[in-house]
Amino acid sequence: MAHDFRDAVFDSVFQIVSKNPRTIILTNDMGAMGLSQIQESYPRQVLNVGISEQNMMSVAAGLALSGYVVFVYGIASHITTRCYEQLKLDVCALKVPVILLGMGPGLSYGVDGPTHHATHDCALLQTLSGMTIYLPADGVAIKAMVELAYQGGTPAYIRIDKDPYESVYAPNEHDFSLGLETIQQGESLCVVTNGIMLARVREAARELLEEGIEVAIVDLYRMNPCNESRLWEACARAQAIVTVEEHGRTGGIGSLVGRLLSERGHAIPFRGLSLGDEMLFGSASRPWAYGQCGLEKESLKNTFRQMALLPITV
Amino acid sequence: MNVQALEYKAAELRLHILRTALKAGKGHVPPAFSWVEIGVALFYGGHLNLRSDDPTWENRDRFILSKGHGCLTLYTMLADLGFFPKTELDNFCGPGSLLAGHPDTHIPGVEGISGSLGHGLGVSAGLALGAKLHSCPWKVVTVMGDGECQEGSVWEAAMFASHHQLHNLVAIIDRNGLGATNYTENNVALEPFVNKWEAFGWEVLSINGHSFEELGKALGCFRQRQSLKPLMILAQTMKGKGVSFMETSVDWHHRIPKGEEVEEALRQLMGAISSSGSAVTMEMAHGS
Numbered sequence: 234m235a236h237d238f239r240d241a242v243f244d245s246v247f248q249i250v251s252k253n254p255r256t257i258i259l260t261n262d263m264g265a266m267g268l269s270q271i272q273e274s275y276p277r278q279v280l281n282v283g284i285s286e287q288n289m290m291s292v293a294a295g296l297a298l299s300g301y302v303v304f305v306y307g308i309a310s311h312i313t314t315r316c317y318e319q320l321k322l323d324v325c326a327l328k329v330p331v332i333l334l335g336m337g338p339g340l341s342y343g344v345d346g347p348t349h350h351a352t353h354d355c356a357l358l359q360t361l362s363g364m365t366i367y368l369p370a371d372g373v374a375i376k377a378m379v380e381l382a383y384q385g386g387t388p389a390y391i392r393i394d395k396d397p398y399e400s401v402y403a404p405n406e407h408d409f410s411l412g413l414e415t416i417q418q419g420e421s422l423c424v425v426t427n428g429i430m431l432a433r434v435r436e437a438a439r440e441l442l443e444e445g446i447e448v449a450i451v452d453l454y455r456m457n458p459c460n461e462s463r464l465w466e467a468c469a470r471a472q473a474i475v476t477v478e479e480h481g482r483t484g485g486i487g488s489l490v491g492r493l494l495s496e497r498g499h500a501i502p503f504r505g506l507s508l509g510d511e512m513l514f515g516s517a518s519r520p521w522a523y524g525q526c527g528l529e530k531e532s533l534k535n536t537f538r539q540m541a542l543l544p545i546t547v
Numbered sequence: 548m549n550v551q552a553l554e555y556k557a558a559e560l561r562l563h564i565l566r567t568a569l570k571a572g573k574g575h576v577p578p579a580f581s582w583v584e585i586g587v588a589l590f591y592g593g594h595l596n597l598r599s600d601d602p603t604w605e606n607r608d609r610f611i612l613s614k615g616h617g618c619l620t621l622y623t624m625l626a627d628l629g630f631f632p633k634t635e636l637d638n639f640c641g642p643g644s645l646l647a648g649h650p651d652t653h654i655p656g657v658e659g660i661s662g663s664l665g666h667g668l669g670v671s672a673g674l675a676l677g678a679k680l681h682s683c684p685w686k687v688v689t690v691m692g693d694g695e696c697q698e699g700s701v702w703e704a705a706m707f708a709s710h711h712q713l714h715n716l717v718a719i720i721d722r723n724g725l726g727a728t729n730y731t732e733n734n735v736a737l738e739p740f741v742n743k744w745e746a747f748g749w750e751v752l753s754i755n756g757h758s759f760e761e762l763g764k765a766l767g768c769f770r771q772r773q774s775l776k777p778l779m780i781l782a783q784t785m786k787g788k789g790v791s792f793m794e795t796s797v798d799w800h801h802r803i804p805k806g807e808e809v810e811e812a813l814r815q816l817m818g819a820i821s822s823s824g825s826a827v828t829m830e831m832a833h834g835s
Binding site for chain 1: 609651652658659660663665666668669670671672673674675676677678680681683699700703704706707
């Protein structure tokens with residue numbers, strides 16, 4: 234059954250706002266049903282600052298310095314790139330509790346054109362000192378990440394997909410402070426993925442099982458800081474590794490896993506599947522863009538199959 | 548402090564600022580000089596509630612220097628007031644020094660990072676909103692540059708502050724008329740500046756930013772203001788004030804004096820101290 238990420242995130246934020254009057258949500262004129270419900274119950278704790286992302290981040294920092302925990306809700310591409318310097322200097326350098334709720338990451342808003350594509354958001358934000366980056370795959374994960382970000386008291390970014398999600402985790406099943414989870418074991422290949430791509434990878438892996446190909450799947454739901462020792466533990470015994478992400482080629486989990494393997498001198502077959510680094514002009518719907526970049530199910534299966542059957546060349 | 552004591556302090560600080568920059572061979576001296584009286588009025592004139600022995604005291608007023616390149620004035624004041632040892636000034640811009648060419652929050656008494664312009668007013672507005680929502684007694688004061696107002700983020704913050712009636716926010720613009728390489732009116736004109744701020748919903752006071760009488764009058768009222776508008780003090784100043792060949796010159800943004808310029812600058816600044824100091828001595832002699 235499919236669920237809405239926004240409902241999950243605002244259910245969690247509602248709980249926090251109801252308990253802590255020094256919590257406030259800022260938005261750059263972006264709406265959501267869950268946000269309206271919070272506003273109805275706690276009107277002093279929701280503030281539409283207008284279409285002014287730079288000022289929104291500076292104000293968020295100021296509010297945080299005055300004792301607030303601040304959630305900032307807006308379209309992912311707009312609240313990351315438009316105000317990057319404010320995030321760097323006012324939020325991250327001051328290490329204040331400002332939690333970005335980035336609506337519509339990757340190509341969630343693909344058909345709306347390149348202004349709305351958030352395909353390098355993680356690349357940019359991971360260079361900011363102290364910015365924790367979460368890429369939840371379902372509602373259980375997002376609830377835990379909102380709570381972790383709130384308790385953390387430092388800057389965080391949570392990607393909130395616009396498309397519905399399928400449940401991956403049972404409530405209270407997993408400790409999300411660990412940074413990643415091997416959600417299924419497999420001997421043939423290890424796939425590292427996260428966010429909305431996790432469901433697609435699982436579906437491809439299910440079908441490959443009928444061919445006798447066992448795919449291990451790692452949900453790397455916290456990109457920054459990456460739990461490298463746990464990631465290494467998950468990858469070390471794999472015969473081949475593929476990363477799958479709805480993000481640009483540069484600065485995503487492909488870069489991260491590739492660097493990890495390189496630094497550890499682990500010479501095994503590796504392949505990074507992602508969107509390209511080129512800007513996608515026109516209406517880049519997910520099915521169309523996935524077809525272009527080898528991210529649709531059959532392409533995923535082909536790549537997984539190919540990598541699983543490669544001879545080890547160490 | 549009375550006006551003569553403030554004038555003496557301003558003259559003394561200018562000399563410290565120049566000596567600090569000369570020792571480092573770096574620093575923005577003229578942009579520091581233009582807001583010396585503003586800084587002295589705030590920090591020594593009793594207009595900011597701060598504790599040098601407890602810089603993060605909960606009920607302190609929040610001061611943000613948005614024009615970070617003018618930090619030498621802030622550094623010398625904070626050192627003089629005991630926020631950190633004066634010896635730190637000797638290592639300004641040195642390897643691993645506490646004091647870089649633009650301020651950051653590792654420095655006791657510094658509330659925000661600045662240097663890239665257009666940040667201070669927005670952060671100050673957030674602080675002021677937080678204080679207002681919870682009826683905190685403290686005020687927020689920010690000093691901005693005039694060239695900085697060519698940043699769009701300044702006007703986003705200006706709209707925000709008036710919309711939310713942040714009457715606990717005071718912004719002071721050091722209107723020295725110059726950017727880094729040219730007069731603001733030659734780059735992108737700011738005038739009519741008063742009208743712009745008024746149109747954005749601020750109460751605006753236009754004063755002489757080197758006059759302690761006018762600064763005292765403008766700052767003296769801000770805690771008892773009835774207006775719901777944020778307060779803008781447009782302080783007309785002179786970049787490089789105190790050293791004749793630097794004053795209002797497009798050549799002096801971050802240039803450091805050399806050779807005879809050093810001797811002449813020091814002579815003028817020491818002369819100012821001497822005249823201010825004499826006045827204080829005479830005043831003391833008369834028992835007031």
